[in-house]
Amino acid sequence: MVLEVKGRVEAVEGNQQKLEVKLLLLGANSVGKSALTVRFLTRRFISEYGDIESVNSRVERIHGQEVCFNVWDSLYTQDCEKIPSVSDKQLQWADGIILVYSICDHQSFDVVRQQLQHIRRCRKSIPVVIVANKRDLWRHRSVSDEEGCLLAQSQSCSFFEVSAAETFHGVLLVFHHLFDLIRESRVLRKSSAGMQGIVRSMSAVFWKKRAE
Numbered sequence: 001m002v003l004e005v006k007g008r009v010e011a012v013e014g015n016q017q018k019l020e021v022k023l024l025l026l027g028a029n030s031v032g033k034s035a036l037t038v039r040f041l042t043r044r045f046i047s048e049y050g051d052i053e054s055v056n057s058r059v060e061r062i063h064g065q066e067v068c069f070n071v072w073d074s075l076y077t078q079d080c081e082k083i084p085s086v087s088d089k090q091l092q093w094a095d096g097i098i099l100v101y102s103i104c105d106h107q108s109f110d111v112v113r114q115q116l117q118h119i120r121r122c123r124k125s126i127p128v129v130i131v132a133n134k135r136d137l138w139r140h141r142s143v144s145d146e147e148g149c150l151l152a153q154s155q156s157c158s159f160f161e162v163s164a165a166e167t168f169h170g171v172l173l174v175f176h177h178l179f180d181l182i183r184e185s186r187v188l189r190k191s192s193a194g195m196q197g198i199v200r201s202m203s204a205v206f207w208k209k210r211a212e
């Protein structure tokens, strides 16, 4: 069951704008999507999380600005027909995506690769961060950090290796980095919409003059 939260609002409180971002966590089973989410939301690692899909929020102040993070911790459907297990609803909802795999599970890396291909087909320029989780289990590593890095580079994503079990700060860095990417992409969208407006008005003037 998905607990829905309020839609995107940029509320104005006093003179301050409150930014709202929607982050979606995807990846195979048991890679640590819930562990990363709970770490970010509560700073805690509680080891067992159950299989509940949910959207939860946390408000933070970043560079003096209030930011509301809405985090959708998804479930991976094992139905082969549905691979890559990313719904249109999820893709339309999200402002940014965290793709998680476990460094001890090469299959989970393959799932991330498939999900990323699907995401790039549907939403070419959405900000994506790839997270290699369970770094503390490096003795059982089956995915090298070069593999993760190369995949990220080839699809214009960022890449982090973390351990939800070990540290809060590494996890915080991932969420803050994705927030920065989303903010940059919004600025870019606004300025390119502005440029398009200028080009449209200039060409209207040009065609009017030619017609005279």
Ligand SMILES: Nc1nc2c(ncn2[C@@H]2O[C@H](COP(=O)(O)OP(=O)(O)OP(=O)(O)O)[C@@H](O)[C@H]2O)c(=O)[nH]1
Pocket: 027, 028, 029, 030, 031, 032, 033, 034, 035, 036, 046, 047, 048, 049, 050, 051, 052, 074, 075, 076, 133, 134, 135, 136, 137, 162, 163, 164, 165, 166
């Ligand atoms: N050692 C270690 N274990 C982790 C780490 N992150 C998660 N785990 C463990 O991995 C198991 C699965 O973690 P979850 O967060 O439930 O994984 P998930 O991706 O949400 O799994 P599903 O919701 O079932 O798809 C749990 O037993 C966690 O305690 C980590 O960084 N290191």
Ligand SMILES: [Mg+2]
Pocket: 033, 034, 035, 049, 050, 051, 052, 073, 074, 075
């Ligand atoms: Mg989970």
